[in-house]
Amino acid sequence: MTTEDATVTAGDIARLAGVGRAAVSNWRRRFGDFPAPVGGTASSPLFSLSEVETWLRAQGKLQELPGDELLWQQVRNSADDLQLLSLVSRLAAAIAHRKLGTLLQGEDAEIAGALPELVTDESDVPLIRATAELAAERGPQEAVEFLYTRYTQAHSRRVQVISPDIARLMAAFVEPRATQVFDPSCGHGGLLIAAGGEPGKVRTVGQERDAAAARLAGARLAVRGIPADVRTGDALTRDAFPHLQADAVLCSPPFSERGWGYEELANDPRWQYGLPPRGESELAWVQHCLAHARPGGQVVVLMPPAAANRRSGRRVRSQLIRAGALRAVVALPSGAAPQSTMPPHLWLLRRPVAGDRAPSHVLMMDATGSPETVIPMWSSFEEDPHRETAGGGRTVPVIDLLDDEIDLTPARYLTRSVVSPGGVGRTREELLRATAELTRLLPSAAESPHGPFSMTSLGELARAGSLQILQTPVRMETGSGELRLLTAADVVLGQEPTGRGKEEPGLVIARPGDIVVPVASRVPAARVIDEEVALGPNLTVVRPDPDFFDPHFVAGFLKVSARQPSASASGASRLDVRRAPLPRLSLAEQRRYGEVFRQLERFEGALRRANEAGELLGRIVLDGLTNGDLQPDPRL
Template sequence: MTHEEEQQFLNHLDKKLWVAADKLRSTLDAAQYKHTVLGLIFLKYVSDAFDIRHKELDTQFRDPDHEYYMDPEDFGGEGEEYEKDVAYELEVRDYYLETNTFWVPSVARWVFLQNQNKVVINGTIWITPEGDVLLEAPADEEQKRKCKRISSVGQLIDNALESIEVANPKLKGVLNKLYTRLQIDRAKLGELIDLIATIPFNHASLNSKDILGHVYEYMLGQFALAEGKKGGQFYTPKSIVSLIVQMLEPFKGRVYDPAMGSGGFFVQSEHFISAHQGRIEDVSIYGQEYNHTTWQLAAMNMAIRGIDFNFGKEPANTYTNDQHPDLRADFVMANPPFNMKEWDAGVATNDPRWQYGTPPSGNANFAWLQHMLYHLAPNGSLGLLLANGSMSSNTNNEGSIRRALIENDLVECMVALPGQLFTNTQIPACIWFLTRNKGKRTSAAGRKFRDRKGKVLFIDARNLGYMKDRVLRDFTQDDLNQVTEVFHNWQIGKGYEDEAGFCASVDLAAIEKHDYVLTPGRYVGAAAEEDDGEPFAEKMARLTSQLKTQFEESDRLEAEIKKNLTGLGYGI
């Protein structure tokens, strides 16, 4: 299947998803319907993935050439008893875990929800501890107490989510069991279940996890637009995340994001590792997030991908309740809120993280940067999205902190980004890449780094990208590869050359002459213009003459307009 056909499939999926969200838009605000829709999509995906493995196992149990073959002769011959034995084996959890398939209890499988949804819209059911459904309450009081009484679609969904948490302890307290409390018409919620049932998580050439990743990315982006600035706080454009991941290459070790949002950096790390034939098991994931619902989304995002993670005991403020105080990560990546104010309530001025200077109360940019450095291993590297002001500001100690970072040779690369990349802000942004070791060493990806001590690479990527719509810019994969290749070639010392207007390798002495300002445009210069063969003096004379003619024509047209207006009785 071609890339274009795959894209058509995903575009069709996008429309269907947004129709699903629209069904709730009139009764819920953006924040509520975001979690309502995403929670159901989560259930649909894990159920589909489970069903695929379920069918695969059923085939294997009946295949004489497979190691899991269940010979009917060993089970009394083909018939009802044999089918019961196969059905029993199909519910053995280990068969699913061995292929990293998420375990879904019977009451949380989509076919169960869809079937019982029709019943509870107009009635009540009782679910036994074994997952069987009774249409009437058990006569025995003890048995009745063991059953769950379900009298609404919301209860049915909440029960499914609760059963998943019980079966998957890593998700305890993570799933948003809010459907019973939502003021949604029963029929409308039932319609939503039927609509999401038509969302396919299987495709001829697309991996089901990639489809789900697209779903999450699309929905988070759409909700970010719908909610405005607040909604965009957890959403970083995929291309920017991919760029940082490509440049850092987190193949092995501990990966940390102290402002993780919905876990985009971890997801892209998994994609990158898989695309380069690495093993996700070689990476340990650590994250922290303050917003409770976003923390839940991140945990769901990891669970459905089978990625082991440590997001701390609870959602918490990174500055006042560090969930990983002893962590020293090999890779740190983040997109924290830009220019965050009043971030330091409850933070001591002598906090050990402020090794290079106390960040100002009015701006958390250098607090994020130093927090990440504090958690960086001796050979670790970090990539951090910050507002452009961080590269040049001298306000309230920011200049002295930046100078200390440069003088301690921690800054490896600065990338200036084009505007209009983010749904929630028009603030121009840049990426800081820092490392604790610029000496010769072999990276996690196997690259032989040269000695880069005393050098900083500047990349001006402001002219890259394209307008994906009227308001948002994005990078193509070629754009990402261009920036990444320059960075890696510079690191290994092969195939790199300064390019006017795009990239420059600069020593610390030159940065000192620029008062420790790190704006790439100061160092890469202007791109050379193509020589058209016309001498400069002659070109200036020609252009000046053209301008004079245009001014004269402008004056003539202005006089003509005034004359016409006077004739109409509107003299000016």
Template sequence: MTPQPGGGLLAPSDIADLAGVSRAAVSNWRKRMTDFPQPASGTANKPLFSASEVESWLAAHPDKKRVESIINSAAKEWEAQLWGVANLFRGHTSVHAMGEIFVQTAVDVIEARPSYAGHGIRQASVDQLREVLADIPRPELANVIDRVLERTSRSLGRSAGETGFVGSRTSFLLASLASGLRGGTLYDPACGIGVALLEAVEMGARPNRIVGHEINTAAAEIARGRAILRGVNLDLRIADVLHHDPDPELRADVVIAEPPFGMRIDRTTTMIDPRLRFGIPPRSSGDAFWLQHVVAHLADEGVGYVLTSPGMLFRRGAEAEIRRNLLLGGWVHAVVGLPGKMLPHTSIPLALWVLGKTRAVTRTEVLLIDASSVDAPENEVADWLSDDEALAKVPHMRVSVEELTAGDADLSPGRWMLSEEVDEVEVEREFEQTRQDMRRASAALGEISRAVAAPATSGTPPVLTVAELVEAGAIETASARPLREADAAELEGRQVDAAAVRRRELPSVSDLDRIQARELTAPGDVLLTAMHDIQAMVDEEGGHVPVGSVYRIRVVDHTKLDPHYLADALAGEWNLRLASGATIPRIPVREIEVPVPSLHEQRAIHFAVSEARRARDLATEAAKAADSLAGTMLTAVRHGISLTTTPTEGLQR
């Protein structure tokens, strides 16, 4: 949602934007400032605050409105200048390498060292980059560089997730768990570009030593540079941790780890390893190896926080035996089941393991938390693990080690949750709401069904193929072209693939920077995909980039063709006979046939077709509401909730 000064409701993220601070800062205010406004609406996991109360509180605490908000416009200007310089590098180096160049050049600036070109880059480009970086105030340099890294990481998709990325929700989660460390050692065995380690320091961690290991040399160099820019002393080593333990004697007070998911163990990695005292993991997955590596490096009172794929919680065989041994040894404090989409490159839900030696031999229970339905668990997990009042707001269960180890040592939180208590008032409200939704959709469907009529047309119209329409100058067509890696960041957020066309949902570009690019669509362009079947829609807003199998068709002669009718006609069933291909049927776009009646008739046809589709949507709405209504009534029966005013209501028809 957007902050609404003077009125409305604000989520914690909106408050952070309003004050120009991080979300972690807002979380700290809520915990530590007794006069901070109480939630005015929302739920325990999704609180909403009165905008006017928040503004009054910020006015009473001017020190909380950080300088960051004051220099916001300047920061945007610096970032814009850096993006301008980035154009000098595009096409000459990868996005990964560009990030490394930016960080290293910034380090050169603050250390007053010369900057040299590498990665096939011209020295003049590096010199120009250095000039821009030198104009950025020293206290803001690290943040500006991070914003550039965050923006470039979005264009890398899955490959960015392998080494971490600025703005990562999972890194924020791990950092929040380590933020209370005072003294001792903080360790990340797969630190990537150092996001979680450095964010932990930013959130308040003050360890005596910070250790990071990373297999990827480029990522490690970025982590080293980011630490220097923040004045953080990072003990960093490039190492393949699973193949060879780089520091067997290391013992850390807090270990945070987000190792690569689904990582296979190389056959050269020895299984005769002192770290593997709980069992030999399968070579098909490194999850169990990482858990044991973390345990091996915990200090006597240390705690480890490890993110794994959910499969490590329930897979059988060797991994089940390792779970059992960890449980019997008293090493598992807690497991948190997280929701999907915590990482932008995968919808797979994650699991957080909390491991530690504290009273290990006497631990008889394990805390299991089911956060699969919590929108932003990264803001809450630290509280759940330390505050029983906060824990009460999320589904959880303490299960005995004896019970957990009796079977396959399945640690999936949802597997152990009791039937959730049902709010009678909420069930009644849901019943009334869904009943009203069903009645409204059904009534509207009846009205529109009676009104739908076939449009009047005069005779058989001429039928032209797309190729003939192009030749006649009525339309232009263009297929999607692969984006250069260097352009991907600038065009991020604008891309439209076949799935978006099928859903008829295009990303909004109204909040994105205005750019000029020949790949962009114009308002009124038709977007079409012709794999399996034909789907077409009009891009009303423009400013998008077709990718993959999506074609752009632009009406040139508006006296002959209406774009909305064209989108309807392109998807006509008669064109399906043109499909070819056994595995993935494709319809040749140039051969698609379009009947071309008069412009007036086209618009009448589009109106009638739109009304029929509206009837279809209303029927779907009514069906969904009916399904929900049925489910609500069954829930009421299960929990003994009466939804009738009298016992016989509903039987009298």
């Protein structure tokens, strides 16, 4: 695709000019000669890259289009959203394996013949040349990381990436003498990169379900000089390393998968601590990791907090404790797990050595305030499990854990909250920022002199062809698969897609500008989609024509319709979208309403953040004053 054909979003334009997205919105309103959209939707328009570049230069806002931005726009316009990772991973692999450098001086036909996995015809060659030039200019590692970073930014709502801080924390538990580290669900390679350390010292091994993600992980490791063997496949059902015994295993597994292979794997020899319940896929991953650690080897697994106390998993947790496999549980800050908004845990385990006496204590640690404090606590515990720990930790006798509940939640055993250094000040500043944001985001609305609206229904508009109404299947095979799905719960909670599925008949792909509504929900919800995403079951999609409707305007009135009393015995409101009323307003008037609806959403989000920060500050101060970590301000 040529530069003249390439399109960019408002966010891309902001990066080109080095400004915020608000500045781009202001330019569109203030300057009549700003390039008109050439595609996309009213809420997510696309602009011609060549026209934008010309306009920015004429305004003195861009002297020269950066080479990396030009390359990224070529990449974005060479593949649709669902194929973007495949293209990025193939380009990264070509860089990592030094396939591009020798081709810079070659003819187009020579390049096309040398890279059949990237080039379908000679029109693809400019993208290959641009990628080779970036790699030659910046070096392979920086070029690969640029492609990876831009992909994750472009799909921030779809891509689950473990934060570098948590990856480094998990890798810090690996003993210095370890020479082989394994991650059976390695994603884009974040944990293996963190564990790789000094190039050539540690050999990394990984497995990943998605072939494109596995390819990208291998490329990211290769350009760092980290020896790696990354293979494709589901580690639970298609183990690519059945005989591997690593010094350490790090893993951030998928959470809450029901289709992890319960029936197929019922008699699997890996379940030495008990058959994992159907709804406890995380306990299957824990045992898979233990099976691939050498005797005495370490295992560090990121776990959802519910795995510590679900009734269904009591037997497996009990056996992990009795055998001496579970050594410590660490409570992490909120947001540490990419697939969960709840504060996750780290489980630290060791594969038992035959004949060794089982440990008598398990270490419980709180890292919600200062994660860096847990490494010294762990080292001290390893030296002497009976020694009392300082700070946010406590050694708990095994006998105290083996009650009826087998609850491994650290907060249950930490007798008092520990105020981390600067914790009060940080939380107070967070509360002040959130309350200031509330004032700024107060919705702007005035009394209307016009009286009731003239209404129509979405069903009538659908019959007139002004919008489409689509329904996702009532039942879908979910819980496993390489395709990420936006679920009804995700829509209600405003979170990233957490479902897993496969491409199957009836699958609905939401486009930017679509409105997605749960068929039944206790909480009214209607979400405007801003990037392409596959949808799970029991969702309705309203796809308005952008020439007639503002999607945020439609979504605001759908939320009100979803509040109507329900006849459902479960208490969930069932919304018949076709009966939902909508005012007859001009597009300009709709956009005014839509902007206020968006402002209201931001205000409600800030209100939740302020409430959370206020409650946290109250708990910290109360606990600190009563346990001696804090004292009244001397100025009082």
